[in-house]
Structures are given as structure tokens and as C-alpha cells.
Amino acid sequence: MAAPLTTVPTVPPGRASRRASRPSTQHQRFNTRAGRAFDVVNVVLLVAVGLLALLPFLYVLAGSFATELEITTRPFFLWPRDFTTDSYASILSSDAFVRAFVTTVVVTLVGTLVQLALTALMAYPLSKVDLPGRRTIMTVVVFTMVFSAGMIPTFLVVKQLGLLDSYWALILPMAINPFSLIIIKNFFQQLPQELEESAKIDGAHELQILRHVVIPLSKPVLATFALFYAVGIWNDYMSPLLYLNDQDMWTLQMFLRQVTASASLSAQDMGAELPPPAQGIKFAVVIVATIPVLLAYPFLQKHFAKGMLIGSVKG
Amino acid sequence: MRTRRLAPLALLAVGSLALAACGSGGGDGGDGGGGGEALDSLSIMAPYFSATPPEDDDPVGAKLSELAGLDLDMQWVPNAEYGDRTNVVLAGDEIPDVMVIQQKSQGFVQTAEAGGFWDLTEYLASGDYPNLVTENPDVQQASSVNGKVYGVYRARDVVRxxxxxxxxxxxxxxxxxxxxxxxxxxxxxxxxxxxxxxxxxxxxxxxxxxxxxxxxxxxxxxxxxxxxxxxxxxxxxxxxxxxxxxxxxxxxxxxxxxxxxxxxxxxxxxxxxxxxxxxxxxxxxxxxxxxxxxxxxxxxxxxxxxxxxxxxxxxxxxxxxxxxxxxxxxxxxPTPGYSGFLAVPKASVQTEEQLKQVLTALNELSSTEGQVLENNGIEGDNFTVEDGFAVNDESKQDYTDLVSGSWAQIGTNVAGYEAYKPKPETEYDAELEQERVDLQAKDLEKAVFNPGAALVSETYMTNGVQLDQVIADARIQYISGQIDEAGLDAAIAQWKSSGGDAVTAEMNELYGQLG
Amino acid sequence: MTAVVDVEQAGTPAPAAPPAPRRPHRGWARVVRYRWLLVMMLPGILYFLLFRIWPMWGAQIAFKNYVPFLGIQGSEWVGWHHFQEFFSNPDFPRLLGNTLILAALSLFVAFPLTIVLALLLNEVRLSVLKRTVQTLVYIPHFLSWTVVVSLTALLFAIGTGPLSSFLDGLTGTETNYLADPDWFRPLILLQTIWKSTGWGTIIFLAALASVDQEQYEAAVIDGAGRWQRTWHITLPAIRPTIIVMLILQTGEILNTGFEQIYLMSNALNRTVADVFDTYVYFTGIQQGAYSYSTAVGLSKAIVGLVLIFGTNWLAKRFNQQGIF
Structure with a gap:
């Protein structure tokens, strides 16, 4: 693994090196023989890793279209013998599901925006080393990261604030994740100060600097945490359980959790003669819960790829 | 000029907090409790197993409300999360009139012993509520906390x-x-x-x-x-x-x-x-x-x-x-014969008159008519009756599943199961069902009940899960050959020294008191 | 106005400029200078006060015998009782050992792999492929532990699973890998790597996306090879992120997570599988014993806090940007 630390060029001779030594573009700069060999190995490796990540998901997908008998009798398959959409029909048939789906999408979108805005607004001032009170605030933030008061005290506060049976109860109690706050703050801190300073000399207001200098430069990290927050809200089943009495307001996870959790942690219910939820339905639930978040990803991904365009900001 | 573009951002942030602050101010005390006056609705918290809970305008719910003489205000909770929800509800102050208690957890027992639930022993014994009089006193006793009956148990097959x-x-x-x-x-x-x-x-x-x-x-x-x-x-x-x-x-x-x-x-x-x-x-x-x-x-x-x-x-x-x-x-x-019980919190049902109202309603919900609604659904709609069996309408199977996964959870059936059983589809199914009934009758005679079922030992309440784990693990380790007999004895000794002896002593003291 | 140079900025890729002497701003002057930034922070501060600090008064139940019905105020004080019970537990050393070993595996094996995967992804030039692989490796993050554990059971099913058959072939004996105490930790690590490595790369990729492409161009002109570019440009660029993630991870050292371990443990591997999180579940949460679990949570938080401050101090000692 030891990488040569020397700055002497180690490019092997040959046509490749000649090409590489020309003023290069993205596509030319690694075209050495070793470079190409690495590329091949790397691509093969990453494709393998990708497949490894994908296969189990495909199994779940196949299972969600299979009959109960097939799931019970065949250990692993990627294509169901008897194709059926019964599992999806039994999930999607109810109005409650459709309503919950819409609710969840809206709450997730609004919530992500609110949470990200609050986090960025707090992270930016904290990225200034000289800010009065910074150390105290950071200590508190770190403490709240390692210790949360627990379910019941938080419930009592949310209730006190009159947030019960309000969608804000799904958004505000988790509005600023201390972990996200710290990472975002550190990214802000790493930005070149000169840009901010020159904006200041041009007479820009702090909010304007945040909006027009800092945020554009931090798009990748903000997109990342948008995804984190969105996934957090999307997967949250505890908040709706605790804070929403009105079942018309419930989010998707309240229903999905019912199907997936009942078989694992409380399998041995000695009560009613109810068969556990069918495996196929559980698989379908996993798919329904996962696909929308996976689909959201490419939309955010374009912000990762570009990198920061310092030039354009300067201009 | 550029400030205008960041206005929404700021507004969103400030507005969200403002919304948080005003929130929903006036929504307290949804249930009918209040002072001493008669209840006009009955709020019940219950778990559900179906994919979704019944809607507010569910037809079975409407019929049950009519039957109970009180408007049923159901608070359905997914079964998987029922325990957490129970504890949070007990901590808050909007407690329903009737709660399904799934197990005698520490939270429940402490609350009951602190006077948080009505002791129903006398009321159920009085015979004023015939549908709540148990056909199996052993099971009712087992569902009690040291002999005090805090709820109407939900009956299950004793032999399975x-x-x-x-x-x-x-x-x-x-x-x-x-x-x-x-x-x-x-x-x-x-x-x-x-x-x-x-x-x-x-x-x-x-x-x-x-x-x-x-x-x-x-x-x-x-x-x-x-x-x-x-x-x-x-x-x-x-x-x-x-x-x-x-x-x-x-x-x-x-x-x-x-x-x-x-x-x-x-x-x-x-x-x-x-x-x-x-x-x-x-x-x-x-x-x-x-x-x-x-x-x-x-x-x-x-x-x-x-x-x-x-x-x-x-x-x-x-x-x-x-x-x-x-x-x-x-x-x-045998099984414990019950799966939790319906308890009445004192926080919401404050007077004896209100309690009697609640028990009257529960008595109606446990009538034959109530049981059929809870377990089968609506006759002529999602099922019909043939030879004393329920035949489900296949096109409405989803609704039948909804009913048995939700409304059946508030059924107690303590005085006997009166609803219709599903009609066996074939002769073999009928045979299997008959064999099952025969075996139940035969095995009930030799059933060995847990003599300590009703007793709640304080040490077991706090350490029980850990203690049980010691023995359960040792059992598997012994039969797998991971430990020998000496190891098994050591595990039992560990059980005794880490709280088991205290549990045994407490259980025996309570056992003596109960007679 | 003079630029305020951030002296903590040792992590920037460019060679650190000699720090300009910091002009001392004291007291009120500093507040005035930063007034708009302070105003900007108000919603966040309000959030922490309302939703993070206010509930903390409820943490007093760690010193009480909390009964939900009696309320936090009404419950009886028991002092350090719950803490004593936790620390004097005969199993405590074993729980601590098991917890630390699993934490170490995740810190020293799973965490570096995340960085390696991020670097490899960064080297892919074909952007379609890069994006596809990136999306694929996130998928496991969204599958619940229940699904992951049942897939593990499938792969390692005794005698019939593809992986267990393979391993049996190597060793020549038939083993139930799911029950073997020696295999518990490798399996947990394998699952953790599978489920979280891809997702973990996301933060590093964000950091890598912020690297100025011009630096690479310049390095190529200087004739730097791939390793050199990785070593001299890429790694320094994400070093601050790596350090922050490391610091934050040490604070989580006692949190192994509950669900995965609970689902993977059984009677035969419990000696190595018992960790604080499962123990608290069995003794506290499952029985609704909130006081006890709060006491354990508080103890763990204090350890986490000490570790975070400690590693942060160490990072500063080595002239790195800490989390403060």
C-alpha cells in the first residue's frame, strides 16, 4: 500500500507517457499502462461490490412478486416461478396507505427543508472561530449528541409545546442533528476565507454571504445531509407513534413497521390465532419503503458530482 | 435585491418555530372523563394486527357503539409498538377510559399498585355483568395481580x-x-x-x-x-x-x-x-x-x-x-388461557358511576351480538351463516381480515366464545378441526397450570428477564453439549444467587397469602 | 478591514499560510462585531433549548424510581441506586469487553474500508458507472437488520448455505457458524461492512467533490502519478473529515446498536454477544424500567463525552482541526 512520497515523476516511458505529459484533460491524465490496469481492476472490483450490494435487494424484490408457497419452499431465487402481485395488492388496496404515502412525501420534503435550513443557519456562525460563546454552545451540542433525555421526557415537552397531533411534531424535535451540525460546521470552516472576506468588502450582508458564497460552495455536503435528514424523517416510526393520535395523520412507516416488526421481535405472541404476516407482504413492504428514497438519490447526486466551481463564484 | 431570495429561507425557519409555539392550543382532554358527570363516549386503546386499523367511520365500529350505548372512540396502536405507547400514555394525562394491557409489565403493575387502575374483582364477581363473568375462574385468577383482578381478560384457547x-x-x-x-x-x-x-x-x-x-x-x-x-x-x-x-x-x-x-x-x-x-x-x-x-x-x-x-x-x-x-x-x-386484559384507568374514569357505565358497555360488547361483530364482521355483508359456521365473502376478504385483526382485539369472550367459526372448506379441514376440538377436551383434563401465574414478585419484576435468560440459555447449552451437568448446576446456582432465591421467597409469601 | 484568518484551518489542502496575528476581540466588541451571526443562530439555539435541553430535566429519573403514572415529580428518589446496580453487576466486565471489541472492529476495520471505497469510487472516470455503483452501494443501508439477519441465516445455513458449505469445504468439518461463539464477531463485522460501508462513503464523497480540480491538473503537469495524487491531494483534502468522523465515532464506542446484535445472538453465542445495549434492553426497556435505562444511558454519555473531548484535544495537539 505504501505510496511513493517522492515528487519525482514515476511515469513509465512509452507512448502513454508522452500522451500524459501533454497538457491534459480529465480523460487523459491517467492513461499510463499501470493506470489503465488499475482502472480495469478498480472497475471490476466496484462492479462486484455493487452487485454484492444489489443481489439481496433483488431477492427481496423477487420475493415480493412470489407466492407464499414459493418463498417457503425455495431458499434463494432472483426470479419468481409464479409471478403474482398479490402482496402489493394487499398493501396498496387500502385508502389509508395511499393517504399515508402522500402525507409522508409532503412531510419529508417540508421537514428536510426546514431541518437543513435550521442546521445551516446555526452551523455558519459556529464556523467562525472567534464567535462569542462558541465553545459553550459546542459543548452543549456535543453533550446532546451523546445523551438524549429519552422517550418520555421528550414526549412531555412536545406535549407541553402543544405539538401533539401536529405534523411539526415529526419535524421539529429532530430539526438539528448535532452530528450533522458539527460536520456541516466543519465544512464551512474549511472554505477559503478570502471569498467571504472579499464579499464582505463588497458590502455583502452575513445572510447574503451564506446564501451566495458559502452555500453554493457547500452544495455536496448540503445535498448529503439533505439525504440524511430525508431518510431520517422517511424511516421514522417512533414520532408518529408517540405524537399522532389521529390515525388519519399517520405516516407510511406506522403501517409498514406493523408488517415488518411483528414477526421479528414479538414473534412469540401467545395470543390470538393470527398467522404472522406473509413473507411476501413483508418483502413488498421493504420495496415500497425503500424505492422512493432510492429514487430521490439521483436528484441529489448531481450536486455531488460537480464539485465546487470556485471560478464561477468568483466571477 | 438579493435579500429577497433568501427571505423564504428565513421565513421557513422562523415560521416553523412560530407554528411550533402556537401549535394546537386547545386540544386537551379528548375523552369524556372530566368531572363526575356521565360519560358520553368511551375511548378505548387497543392494539391491531391488521395491515391498517379500521377507519373512523367503520361499520363494525358504528354497530358496536350502538350496542354499547356509548360512542366508541378507538385509539388503535400497531401491535409491534404497543408496549412503548402504553408507557407514554400512562405518563401523559390523556388516558383513555379503557386500555388493553398486554402483559403485567413493571409499568403496569406499579401503576396498578399505586392506584392507577380500578380493582374490578368485586364488580366482576357481583354478577351484574353476566357477559363478563368468567367461565374459567383459574384463568381469571391467573390474569390477576396477586389476586386482584384489574381487567377483564381476553380469553384464548387453554389447550394449544x-x-x-x-x-x-x-x-x-x-x-x-x-x-x-x-x-x-x-x-x-x-x-x-x-x-x-x-x-x-x-x-x-x-x-x-x-x-x-x-x-x-x-x-x-x-x-x-x-x-x-x-x-x-x-x-x-x-x-x-x-x-x-x-x-x-x-x-x-x-x-x-x-x-x-x-x-x-x-x-x-x-x-x-x-x-x-x-x-x-x-x-x-x-x-x-x-x-x-x-x-x-x-x-x-x-x-x-x-x-x-x-x-x-x-x-x-x-x-x-x-x-x-x-x-x-x-x-x-396449557397456555395461560388469556392474552392481556381490558383495564380501566382511574385518571379518566373517576367515579364509581362512570365505572359502572364502562362495565355495562363492556358487558354489551361481550354479548353474542358483540362477539359476532368483533370476530366475524357484519352478517350479510362480509359473511353469511351456514350450518352455524361463518362463510366469508371472498370479495370482501380484506375487510374480514381487518375485523379479525382489529376489532377482535377488544373482545373478551370470558363467558364463552359465541361468534361463528369459519366453515371448513373440505371434509379434511372439518376433520382436522374436529380432531383439534377433541384433543382440547381430552388434554384439558390433564393440563398442568402454572400455580404462580397470578403472583407478581417484585424481584422478578425487575430481574425476571435476565433470570429467565440464564436458565433458557443453560438449557440449550446443556443439550448441545456446550456445558455438562456441572455447568447446568452452576447456572441454576447463578440463578439463585443473582435474585432467584429472592423471587422464590417472594412468590411463596404471596402464595401463602392467597391461600 | 483585516481578514480574520482561521488558525484552526490546518486541514485545508493548500499549504497553510502563515497565520496572521489574530486581532483580539474582547467582550462586547466581539458581540457587536458578530451581532448578525448571533441573530442568525437564534433559531438553532432556541431549538436546542426547547428540544434538547428542556427534556434533560426528565433525566432526573435516573436517580428516581420512575413510575409513569406518578409522573417524574411524583416518583420516589433512590439516589445512585440504579448506577450501583449497573456497575456492580457481575457481568459488567464481560459486557464491557464484548462492547469494546465490537466497537474496535468497527472503528479499525469497517471505518477504514469506508474511506478506501470512497477513494476507489473517486478514481472511476466513467461517470455513469460511478453514479450507478454509488447508488447500488447505498441500497443495503435501507434494508432493515431483520432482512440482513435473515439473509445471513440463508447464506450460512448449516450444511446448505453457499458460504457455510464453502467454509466447511476449507475446514473439513460441518459447523453452525451462526451459533459458534468464535464466528459471532466476524459475522457481525461482515454484516456491518455490507450494510454501512456504502452509505458511509457519502460524507467522504461530498468532501472529495469539494477538491479543486485544478490541483489535479497542476499535479499531472508536474508529472505526479496516481498514488502521489491520492497521497498528496486527495487524502489531505478529506483528512479533516476523516478526523472529525473518527472523533465522533469514539464518542459512540459504547453504542453497538441493539437490533443487529439482538437478532444475531442465541443461547450458544451469548457469552460473546452480550453488550450494553442488549443488556439494557433485557433489564430495562423490555420491562418498562425507564429509570434504569436512563441511568445506563447517562453513564454511557459521560464516557462518550470524555472520549470525544479527549480525542479532540489529541487532534488539536497534532495540529489538526478538531470538532470545535
Whole structure:
């Protein structure tokens, strides 16, 4: 693994090196023989890793279209013998599901925006080393990261604030994740100060600097945490359980959790003669819960790829 | 000029907090409690098992409200999260009029003992509410907290333990259903060694046992065998004293029997890790294993899967046998006979008049009419009655499932189950159902009830799960050969020293008080 | 106005400019100078006060015998009782050992792998492929532990699973890997790597996306090879992120997570599988014993806090940007 630390060029001779030594573009700069060999190995490796990540998901997908008998009798398959959409029909048939789906999408979108805005607004001032009170605030933030008061005290506060049976109860109690706050703050801190300073000399207001200098430069990290927050809200089943009495307001996870959790942690219910939820339905639930978040990803991904365009900001 | 563009951002942030601050100010006390005046609605918190809970305008709900004489205000909670929700509700101040309590958890017992729930013992005994008078006083006693009945229990079949056997394998080998543990061992051996499927290959084994939670007395195959051997049921009364069943010699004898099953390879090799909720049926269906000790409904579930495979021959694979005799006598392992109970919190139901109102409503909900609504649905709509059985309308099966997964959860049926059973589709289904009923009657006579079921020991309340785990783990470690008899004794000694002795002492004190 | 140079900015890729002497701003002057930034922070501060600090008064139940019905105020004080019970537990050393070993495996094996995967992804030039693989490796993050554990059971099923058969072939004996105490930790690590490595790369990729492409161009002109570019440009660029993630991870050292371990543990591997999180579940949460679980949570938080401050101090000592 030891990488040569020397700055002497180690490019092997040959046509490749000649090409590489020309003023290069993205596509030319690694075209050495070793470079190409690495590329091949790397691509093969990453494709393998990708497949490894994908296969189990495909199994779940196949299972969600299979009959109960097939799931019970065949250990692993990627294509169901008897194709059926019964599992999806039994999930999607109810109005409650459709309503919950819409609710969840809206709450997730609004919530992500609110949470990200609050986090960025707090992270930016904290990225200034000289800010009065910074150390105290950071200590508190770190403490709240390692210790949360627990379910019941938080419930009592949310209730006190009159947030019960309000969608804000799904958004505000988790509005600023201390972990996200710290990472975002550190990214802000790493930005070149000169840009901010020159904006200041041009007479820009702090909010304007945040909006027009800092945020554009931090798009990748903000997109990342948008995804984190969105996934957090999307997967949250505890908040709706605790804070929403009105079942018309419930989010998707309240229903999905019912199907997936009942078989694992409380399998041995000695009560009613109810068969556990069918495996196929559980698989379908996993798919329904996962696909929308996976689909959201490419939309955010374009912000990762570009990198920061310092030039354009300067201009 | 550019400030205008960041206005929404700021507005969003500030606005969200403003919204938070005003929120919903005036929404307190949804239920009818308040002062001492009569209730005008009945709020009930209950778990549901169906995919979604019933909607607010559910027809069964409307009919039940009519029947109860009070508007039912249901608070449905997904079953998986019911425990958490219960504790949070108890901590808040919007407590429903009636709560389904699923288990005598520390939170519930402490609340009850602090006076948070009505003691219903006298009210239920008075006979004023005939549908709430138990047909099985043992079960009601078991559901109590040290003799005090805090809720109307939700009745379940008392006998469910049974042995499900591959019928075709029995036939191939010319064997009979086992009637005692020796014959069961012999059957397991034959299923393993004598090629019961006749394919000439050594690819079968006898008994299918899944991994079980680290608990004892929860109806596992091990628990059943131990009871058959005469080790009692969790606790055993010996000369008026309660002793833990795992300190009896019969328990060790049973463990050696289990160990023999494992050592000889009569059991699936992954007995310590197999996921019972998803994989238990698979070896039976695929003809790898032939014996399952579990609840009776396992047999009908398996028959249903065989039917899906081939409706013509499905009646040839599943045989059902009940509890069998052991070397020390003939015993049967019963269930607790109930699954939680409906309790009435004092925070919302404050006066005796209100309590009587609640009990009157519950009495109506437990009437025959109420039970049919809760368990079957609406006659003429989602089901019809034929020969005293319910025939479900297939096009409305989703609704039938919804009803049995939700409304059935507020049914108590303590005075007897009066709703319709589903009509068996075929003669074989009817046979299986009849066999089940017969076995229940036969096994009830020899059922060994847990003498300590009603008793709540304080030490057990705090340490019980840990203590049970010590024994449950030692059991598996012993039969797997990971520890020897000395190791087993050490585990029992550890149980005693880390709180078990205190539990035994407390249980006996309460046992003495209860008489 | 003079630029305020951030002296903590040792992590920037460019060679650190000699720090300009920091002009001392004291007291009120500093507040005035930063007034708009302070105003900007108000919603966040309000959030922490309302939803993070206010509920903390409820943490007093760690010193009480909390009964939900009696309320936090009404429950009886028991002092350090719950803490004593936790620390004097005969199993405590074993729980601590098991917890630390699993934490170490995740810190020293799973965490570096995340960085390696991020670097490898960064080297892919074909952007379609890069994006596809990136999306694929996130998928496991969204599958619940229940699904992951049942897939593990499938792969390692005794005698029949593809991986267990393979391993049996190597060793020549048939083993139930799911029940073998020696295999518990490798399996947990394998699952953790499978489920979280891809997702973990996301933060590093965000950091890598911020690296100025011009630096690579310049390095190529200087004739730097791939390793050199990785070593001298890429790694320094994400070093601050790596350090912050490391610091934050040490604070989580006692949190192994509950569900995965609970689902993977059984009677035969419990000696190595018991960790604080499962223990608290069995003794506290499952029985609704909130006081006890709060006491354990508080103890763990204090350890986490000490570790975070400690590693942060160490990072500063080595002239790295800490989390403060």
C-alpha cells in the first residue's frame, strides 16, 4: 500500500507517457499502462461490490412478486416461478396507505427543508472561530449528541409545546442533528476565507454571504445531509407513534413497521390465532419503503458530482 | 435585491418555530372523563394486527357503539409498538377510559399498585355483568395481580400444545401416532434412519425445532417436553411450597431426553439458530423433517400450504396428536388461557358511576351480538351463516381480515366464545378441526397450570428477564453439549444467587397469602 | 478591514499560510462585531433549548424510581441506586469487553474500508458507472437488520448455505457458524461492512467533490502519478473529515446498536454477544424500567463525552482541526 512520497515523476516511458505529459484533460491524465490496469481492476472490483450490494435487494424484490408457497419452499431465487402481485395488492388496496404515502412525501420534503435550513443557519456562525460563546454552545451540542433525555421526557415537552397531533411534531424535535451540525460546521470552516472576506468588502450582508458564497460552495455536503435528514424523517416510526393520535395523520412507516416488526421481535405472541404476516407482504413492504428514497438519490447526486466551481463564484 | 431570495429561507425557519409555539392550543382532554358527570363516549386503546386499523367511520365500529350505548372512540396502536405507547400514555394525562394491557409489565403493575387502575374483582364477581363473568375462574385468577383482578381478560384457547406429524411418513413406515415420550423418540429415530420418504437417501430427520427467545415457560417445544415429564409448568407446588420447575429432577430427566434427540441427530442441526417465524414450516413442507411440537394451528397452517401445492392430495400429509404421556405420568401443557386484559384507568374514569357505565358497555360488547361483530364482521355483508359456521365473502376478504385483526382485539369472550367459526372448506379441514376440538377436551383434563401465574414478585419484576435468560440459555447449552451437568448446576446456582432465591421467597409469601 | 484568518484551518489542502496575528476581540466588541451571526443562530439555539435541553430535566429519573403514572415529580428518589446496580453487576466486565471489541472492529476495520471505497469510487472516470455503483452501494443501508439477519441465516445455513458449505469445504468439518461463539464477531463485522460501508462513503464523497480540480491538473503537469495524487491531494483534502468522523465515532464506542446484535445472538453465542445495549434492553426497556435505562444511558454519555473531548484535544495537539 505504501505510496511513493517522492515528487519525482514515476511515469513509465512509452507512448502513454508522452500522451500524459501533454497538457491534459480529465480523460487523459491517467492513461499510463499501470493506470489503465488499475482502472480495469478498480472497475471490476466496484462492479462486484455493487452487485454484492444489489443481489439481496433483488431477492427481496423477487420475493415480493412470489407466492407464499414459493418463498417457503425455495431458499434463494432472483426470479419468481409464479409471478403474482398479490402482496402489493394487499398493501396498496387500502385508502389509508395511499393517504399515508402522500402525507409522508409532503412531510419529508417540508421537514428536510426546514431541518437543513435550521442546521445551516446555526452551523455558519459556529464556523467562525472567534464567535462569542462558541465553545459553550459546542459543548452543549456535543453533550446532546451523546445523551438524549429519552422517550418520555421528550414526549412531555412536545406535549407541553402543544405539538401533539401536529405534523411539526415529526419535524421539529429532530430539526438539528448535532452530528450533522458539527460536520456541516466543519465544512464551512474549511472554505477559503478570502471569498467571504472579499464579499464582505463588497458590502455583502452575513445572510447574503451564506446564501451566495458559502452555500453554493457547500452544495455536496448540503445535498448529503439533505439525504440524511430525508431518510431520517422517511424511516421514522417512533414520532408518529408517540405524537399522532389521529390515525388519519399517520405516516407510511406506522403501517409498514406493523408488517415488518411483528414477526421479528414479538414473534412469540401467545395470543390470538393470527398467522404472522406473509413473507411476501413483508418483502413488498421493504420495496415500497425503500424505492422512493432510492429514487430521490439521483436528484441529489448531481450536486455531488460537480464539485465546487470556485471560478464561477468568483466571477 | 438579493435579500429577497433568501427571505423564504428565513421565513421557513422562523415560521416553523412560530407554528411550533402556537401549535394546537386547545386540544386537551379528548375523552369524556372530566368531572363526575356521565360519560358520553368511551375511548378505548387497543392494539391491531391488521395491515391498517379500521377507519373512523367503520361499520363494525358504528354497530358496536350502538350496542354499547356509548360512542366508541378507538385509539388503535400497531401491535409491534404497543408496549412503548402504553408507557407514554400512562405518563401523559390523556388516558383513555379503557386500555388493553398486554402483559403485567413493571409499568403496569406499579401503576396498578399505586392506584392507577380500578380493582374490578368485586364488580366482576357481583354478577351484574353476566357477559363478563368468567367461565374459567383459574384463568381469571391467573390474569390477576396477586389476586386482584384489574381487567377483564381476553380469553384464548387453554389447550394449544400439540404434535404435528408427517402423515405419509407414518404410513410409509407403518407406524402409529406416538402416545408417550418413548414412542416419540422411536418415531424421531425412525424418521431419521428408516428413510420415511422412500427415496433411498439418508436425507431426513425427525423433529424440527426452531430457536426460541431466551425465556422459559413460553410454550416452546422444550417447555412441552418438560411438562410431559412432570416438571410442572414454570412453577411446581410441592407440599404447599412453590419451587421453580427447573429445580425438579423431572426437569433434568427431560433435558437428558432432549439432549438425546439432539445428539442422535434426530433434530435439525440449526435448532439453536433457526428463525421460527419464517422457517419452521419449510423442512416439513419440503420433506426434510417430520415432527413439530407447537400449537395446534400449526397443523392447519401446514395443511393450507400443502393445499396450495396440490389441492388433490393435500389431505395426506398432516397428522395431529395432542399432549403425550411421559415416564412420570400423563400431563398436558396449557397456555395461560388469556392474552392481556381490558383495564380501566382511574385518571379518566373517576367515579364509581362512570365505572359502572364502562362495565355495562363492556358487558354489551361481550354479548353474542358483540362477539359476532368483533370476530366475524357484519352478517350479510362480509359473511353469511351456514350450518352455524361463518362463510366469508371472498370479495370482501380484506375487510374480514381487518375485523379479525382489529376489532377482535377488544373482545373478551370470558363467558364463552359465541361468534361463528369459519366453515371448513373440505371434509379434511372439518376433520382436522374436529380432531383439534377433541384433543382440547381430552388434554384439558390433564393440563398442568402454572400455580404462580397470578403472583407478581417484585424481584422478578425487575430481574425476571435476565433470570429467565440464564436458565433458557443453560438449557440449550446443556443439550448441545456446550456445558455438562456441572455447568447446568452452576447456572441454576447463578440463578439463585443473582435474585432467584429472592423471587422464590417472594412468590411463596404471596402464595401463602392467597391461600 | 483585516481578514480574520482561521488558525484552526490546518486541514485545508493548500499549504497553510502563515497565520496572521489574530486581532483580539474582547467582550462586547466581539458581540457587536458578530451581532448578525448571533441573530442568525437564534433559531438553532432556541431549538436546542426547547428540544434538547428542556427534556434533560426528565433525566432526573435516573436517580428516581420512575413510575409513569406518578409522573417524574411524583416518583420516589433512590439516589445512585440504579448506577450501583449497573456497575456492580457481575457481568459488567464481560459486557464491557464484548462492547469494546465490537466497537474496535468497527472503528479499525469497517471505518477504514469506508474511506478506501470512497477513494476507489473517486478514481472511476466513467461517470455513469460511478453514479450507478454509488447508488447500488447505498441500497443495503435501507434494508432493515431483520432482512440482513435473515439473509445471513440463508447464506450460512448449516450444511446448505453457499458460504457455510464453502467454509466447511476449507475446514473439513460441518459447523453452525451462526451459533459458534468464535464466528459471532466476524459475522457481525461482515454484516456491518455490507450494510454501512456504502452509505458511509457519502460524507467522504461530498468532501472529495469539494477538491479543486485544478490541483489535479497542476499535479499531472508536474508529472505526479496516481498514488502521489491520492497521497498528496486527495487524502489531505478529506483528512479533516476523516478526523472529525473518527472523533465522533469514539464518542459512540459504547453504542453497538441493539437490533443487529439482538437478532444475531442465541443461547450458544451469548457469552460473546452480550453488550450494553442488549443488556439494557433485557433489564430495562423490555420491562418498562425507564429509570434504569436512563441511568445506563447517562453513564454511557459521560464516557462518550470524555472520549470525544479527549480525542479532540489529541487532534488539536497534532495540529489538526478538531470538532470545535
Amino acid at each position: 400444545t400439540s404434535i404435528t406429524i408427517r402423515k405419509d411418513w407414518l404410513k410409509n413406515l407403518g407406524l402409529e401416532e406416538p402416545t408417550n415420550t418413548d414412542e416419540l423418540m422411536a418415531l424421531a429415530k425412525a424418521f431419521t434412519e428408516d428413510d420415511p420418504d422412500g427415496n433411498g437417501k439418508d436425507d431426513t430427520y425427525g423433529m424440527i425445532i426452531p430457536a426460541w427467545g431466551a425465556s422459559i415457560g413460553t410454550g416452546s417445544p422444550y417447555d412441552a417436553i418438560e411438562t410431559w415429564f412432570g416438571a410442572g409448568n414454570v412453577w411446581k407446588d410441592e407440599g404447599g411450597q412453590l419451587i421453580p420447575s427447573f429445580t425438579t429432577p423431572e426437569w433434568k430427566q427431560a433435558l437428558d431426553y432432549e439432549k438425546q434427540l439432539i445428539e442422535n441427530g434426530y433434530v435439525n442441526k440449526d435448532y439453536a439458530t433457526m428463525d421460527g417465524s419464517t422457517q419452521w414450516n419449510e423442512p416439513f413442507l419440503n420433506g426434510k423433517g417430520g415432527i413439530i411440537i407447537d400449537v395446534q394451528s400449526r397443523a392447519s397452517q401446514l395443511a393450507g400450504l400443502f393445499k396450495e401445492k396440490d389441492p388433490k392430495t393435500y389431505d395426506q400429509f398432516v397428522a395431529l396428536q395432542g399432549n403425550i404421556a411421559g415416564p412420570n405420568g400423563d400431563f398436558a401443557l
